[in-house]
Amino acid sequence: MTIRDDASDTAPTAASTGWGPLTPSHTVVSDDADDLEQEKKTDYGMSTCAETVPLPGNTYVIRARDSGRAITIFNRELQLMEWDCAGDKSSHWECEERGGWLAFKNPVGGKYIGHNGNGVFHAQAEWHLLWESVCARKHPEGGFLLLNRGWWWWNPLQKMDVDESGRRLVHNSDRGTVWEFLRV
Incomplete structure (x- = not known):
C-alpha cells in the first residue's frame, strides 16, 4: 500500500x-x-530496522547486512546462518564491556565470540579477555564493522569477515562484513 x-x-x-x-x-x-x-520485497543491502548501536547490558542478534544471516552457534561451531526469529537463542549475544572493549556472550552456552589465534572466530572462551575484545565501528553506509585485536595488544585491529564458504567468520585486514544489531 x-x-x-x-x-x-x-x-x-x-x-x-x-x-x-x-x-x-x-x-x-x-x-x-x-x-x-x-x-x-526485502533488500538485505539496506537495513530493515532502525539502526541499533550495540551497548553493554543488551542482547542482540548480530546479522550480516548483505545477506541477513546471523552469527549463530551450530553444533558447537560459530557460523553465519539463516536466522530463526521464533526464539532460537543460539543466535542471541549478550553485549558486555570491559576496559572500554565490547564482548558478545551467548546466553545458552555462556561462551564469548573470540578468535583462535589462526584468524578464525569461534565461541569457546569462558572469559572476556584480549581475543574476545571487539570494537564496533560505524560504517558510512549504515551498520557496523566489528574489529578484533590480534595476537597481542600492539597488533593492528582486524575486521570480522565471512570466508569464501559463506559460513565461517575470519579476520581480514582489508575488508570486513557490515553487521547490524537487532535488539532482542
Missing part, C-alpha cells in the same frame, strides 16, 4: 496552521498490485 502526500504548495492548510513543513490534510492509498508487491 503506497501512501502519497498531496500537499503541493507551501501555503498553510487546515491541517497545517503555520509556515514551514506541512502536515498533509489527507493521504491517498494505492490499491495498485505493483505498489503492494514492491512493499513485500
